[in-house]
Amino acid sequence: MANPHSVEVLLRPAVELYTVAVCAGAALVCVVAPWSLALSPVLGLGSSTAFLTFGAIRLRDALSILRYRRNIRRLPRYIMTSGSVPVSRQRLFIGRGFRWEQRHTHRLMQTYRPEFRHYVEPTALYRFTRRLEQRLEFAPHPLSKLARLTAWDSPLNPVRPLPPVGGIPRLHGIEPHEIDVTLPLGERVGHSLVLGTTRVGKTRLAELFITQDIRRKTADGEHEVVIVLDPKGDADLLKRMYVEAKRAGRAGEFYCFHLGWPDISARYNAVGRFGRISEVATRIAGQLSGEGNSAAFREFAWRFVNIIARALVELGQRPDYLLIQRHVVNIDALFIEYAQAFFARHEPKAWEVIVQIEAKLNEKTIPRHMVGREKRVVALEQYLSQVRVYDPVLDGLRSAVRYDRTYFDKIVASLLPLLEKLTTGKTAQLLAPNYSDLNDPRPIFDWMQIIRKRAVVYVGLDALSDAEVAAAVGNSMFSDLVSVAGHIYKFGIDDGLPGADAGNKVPINVHADEFNELMGDEFVPLVNKGGGAGLQVTAYTQTLSDIEARIGNRAKAGQVVGNFNNLFMLRVRETATAELLTRQLPKVEVYTTAIVSGATDSSDIRAKTDFTSNTADRITSSSVPMIEPAHVVGLPKGQAFALLEGGNLWKIRMPLPAPDPDEEMPKDLQQLAGYMRQHYVEAADWWWDNQGVPDLQDAPLPDDLLDSFRHLEMDKDAGEVTP
Template sequence: MASKYLLEGLLRPPVEFYPAAAHATCAYICSMAPWSLALHPSIGYGLAVGFGGLSYLRFRQGWRIVRYHRNLKRLPHYALTSRQIPVSTKYLFLGRGFEWQPEHTQRLYDCFSADGKKYLRPSKLFNMAREYEKHHDNVITKLTTRDSPLNPVRPLPPVEGIPAIHGIELNEIDVMQPLNSRGGHTAVFGTTGVGKTRFAEVLVTQDIHRGKTQSEREVVVFFDPKGDPDMLKRMYAEAKRAGRDKEFYMFHLGYPEKSARYNPIGRFGRVSEVAGRISGQLSGAGNSAAFKEFAWRFVNIVARALVEMGERPNYSQISRFVQNIDSLFLNYAKNYFDAKNPDIWQGLLNIAANVDVKNLSFGMKERPLIWVINQYILENKIFDPVLEGLATAVRYDKTYFDKIVASLLPLLEKLTTGKIEELLSPNYNDVNDERPIFDWEEVIRKRGIVYVGLDALSDATVAAAVGNSMFADLVSMAGHIYKHGVDEGLPEAFKGSAKPVKINLHCDEFNELMGDEFIPLINKGRGAGMQVTAYTQTIADIEARLGNRAKAEQTIGNFNTLIMFRVKSPATAKLLTDQLHKVTILQSMVTSSFTDSSNPDDDKAFTSNTGERISQKEVPLLDVANVTNLPKGQAFILMNGSTLYKVRMPLPAIDKNDVIPASMQELLEKMQKNYHVASNWWEPAFKEYTPSKDIISSFESMVTDEKIAKADIDWGGDVDMPEDDISDTDIDEQEIGGEE
């Protein structure tokens, strides 16, 4: 039947097969027995060609109906190995699908109509087989459950959802996104287990292989709070295949003995960033806000002192000196006075040895040397910002000081316990440790590939702290690149292209890693080459993390490309559907009427009229229910401002050429064994810290003390970070696990 009508009429029997069979019969007779039709053979052959063409045309029309009906229940198998994923320097492959048009809204509406629902339901024989399998386990069930095209009751793939949402289009294409629009960032929403990780693998694979020369390659960083072994395996295998395995870093808090090392506070543009990255993990709600500010101040004092003494700050040093600020004060004071005059320090020691501690205040009775140094500073009006800051800190009573930093100590202890301390506070001078040390500047210059496993299921506190610190470090790095470029400070011979390096950040469960510093990263990071692809479940996760709906909307507003897998939150689905216009669909209604004849002389007893009426109806281009009922591995993509695509991800096909080293394979097996998904794993314990009433009262009495208030000093200014004697690149060329 012809298909160019007002209504497509795809939900009907394939009646085209009847004329196709009739035309095929006529073609056979005309070609094989033209004499039976009193035709000359040459004329018979010509008619056979004509009838054959008509038969083929009708058969194709009928076969299209059959394919359409089959697609509504089961989509064609679609799988790719990593080698088969297309890689382009102009486009990003997102999956296979089609551009969603008003006719697709019409087709989906027809499928859910009363006459169309029967084409979505399995056959009676299929249902009988499934019922039989529930109560039996024998040879017959092995046959009925076999996934083979020859099986008439072949089970449906375990993708859940409604396959018809994608099956309404038979002509699929490779959906591509222009790379120049990727700088607008991408948000990926989807509930647990719907294909976000597989989608991330597809994108990461392309990012790793894009670019043939070193200057054309892109930086790839994947933040994985849970620790997905498949993602780690894929990243390493692709880095190996692309010849970039020497640039691959695996940072994993759950396996510190095999992980690369990273100092979250070791690189900064301003020394005050160190205090911000640490105190930013503390709660700022209610009475905790003042304690957070004091924690920032004391960490800043410690960090400035360490930098002035030529040391690189790390969590271990911060924890040590926050708990024992006296030793840092004495070390810095000795360095300061020795630089001025070595005799000053010896004189202070002699005075302290002869001081009568009975005349000292209670807080200074056990610290006569500190009291002497303080007096010397005041009497000689010595002003050094760092020395004054340390002096102000040691003037506090030790008990009061411990109460002020009470909320900071649990966090620092968790970041410096066991093997985590070696991982987050690396010893740059230990040449016997083969684990590489990296920082973001080095990774970007080398066009590196980094997998960050935060092991949040085991220790959410450390995961959240390290993740936030890494984001803060990246924000600082983005600002540095924006102002000076990535090669700032290198000799001309080592500088690369002036074109900005593309830095692809893939952030799984990004709402649990983000803080206030994440907004400027996506807001202004494009100028520094940052391209963020953020994966999360619902918009409520972002709002819960930021604690402010306005900030959540501000964050979402910075993502120009929206990818929506199946979500269970209608509010999240509306992020997509509310951006789409409405369209007009057609409705078919059958009308029937009859009229009795009241004229006795008329031979007609009644007249009847039967017809079909077509009306128009305005509906959304996409409904919320279409998003919440998507099968696994399928998504809607809104990109290029207003273009909506419906795509499905390729299933992963096994590539036997992926070779994983023994050390890496052992790690992957451990990760696979321990990989579980738990709800609310991201809620860090230290966020729940609430100071006691005694601490609050003590703090209030301190900040109102006139003597302390007068001695307090406002700290500002920047301190340049001194160069280390040993470069980070001295030990960064080792394979993971120390094996080639």
């Protein structure tokens, strides 16, 4: 700014302009009439140059003051097309801003002082113009057009309206000198948390990050993996991902999984791939409540699902939700099927004995605890009780069928509603795909395949139609991703392939919007230990209370938040959430000035002095927080405070999106995006709007949309769908 002093005062008249005017006049005189100053023409020219140099220095100082005063009231516009977003292999671009230091806190405190009020608040002419526009809205036709003139958004308009971002402009205007704010890519493995209330720029920030992740290439020339989980379904986000994938030449690697539109969605089996067979039971039973008396039922459900999964694998079948639900409802069929396969391999003549035992059974000879079971199941149980046969899977199935049928139905009562949610309607086609149906053009993917192909995946969970199913599917995806991350950490992504390198890992960028709706107990190890496998999680949510409400435990919520090294805080409405940022910042010393004046009367009547007076400027310092929670609450839209690289505080504003001329989408995705814009609302309104919105899951799609997808051809080897 002008000249640094102990107390910096920038909200003041630009008195340097007086010096500029005097220097300009003196330079003119030195050139035009050097003789009036007793100077020769040569000395007059030199003196003119000296005056102009000094005037330029003072003009620079004056312009700094004027620019500071302008930015306090209004920020300069910051617009950027997606194609102009810088993509670096070293750093992640965030926006423009500055590192917040003590001097910025000092400047901010000055703006609240009453003597500087007229520099900060809108002018009287601006306030009058805005009131006039409100009245002209209801004026007759010729006068109503005048409001358009005063609302003209142009620098030529002296009463130009402020952009509709709300908040306090002074929070960013206290530093006119901005720089591009970036985050080293090495810091992203520590994960990032983005907090902000609805409609303040979280999705725009997500688009900025996702755009760079899709277009970035690693040192070996390969792209990075991008996975986006969007519970509510944002049409603009889907459009941005497809456009960026196409721009980067990755349209063939783009997958769209959407529960609301199963006819055009890719398919995914959340329990079909695993490192250990017990992971199947963990992913399913892990979504059941484990609090209080529910813990015992959850443990039984885990054991029961594990028995079924082991039997299916031994029979050469891939587990999925439909198969597990079928055998939870009727375990007898699986017991018989597995026994047939087991005895066919180890004891072919056993079935003759079992058939004889079955023929002798009647209501009197069937044990009480086996009442209601098929006679063949009872015959198998009696045969196994007489013959020493040891097989862990067969013993597990045998223990399940020995339960009383009524008692068995009670202890699996908590498991059945979850399986019903995941296997009802067309959702079952997505979560339990038929691998042998070659006529179905919808691709099937799993996370290991996605990572190996460096693909881009958009996951829309249709939470507005059914929040519970969305949470269950999202939870399953997180659990599956944790399992894949563990496998990559141990063996690398090329395990099982020729020339596999256990240390081969690629960046896996996971963006979880409204992640509090998706998270469960498995989310903690995902952010706690996933960094070793290359996972880079960026989570977006509104408040800390959302996380605590989802988990139901404050200590666990703190455990989740403690695993995020980078914090982006947009405008929030909850003070406790704002304090997550402000309490991590130190206090700083700010200086204030006070005018002290006084007078002292003389008691000596014969003295020549009747009184003495004095006036002094006193400088005092006080310790204040670097920023207050009220400053976070007052952030304009599109602006944020960020703690980066070990606690460095940055003030950031994100670029506003500008339309690109090459933003084109296929007709089918355009219609899907159009439906999403019509039917989807903000996450905060699910509980209300869900009452009046029809279920979109089974809603029919337009015929032209379905026909366009019937003509898709699937590459069986690569699993890609091309029009």
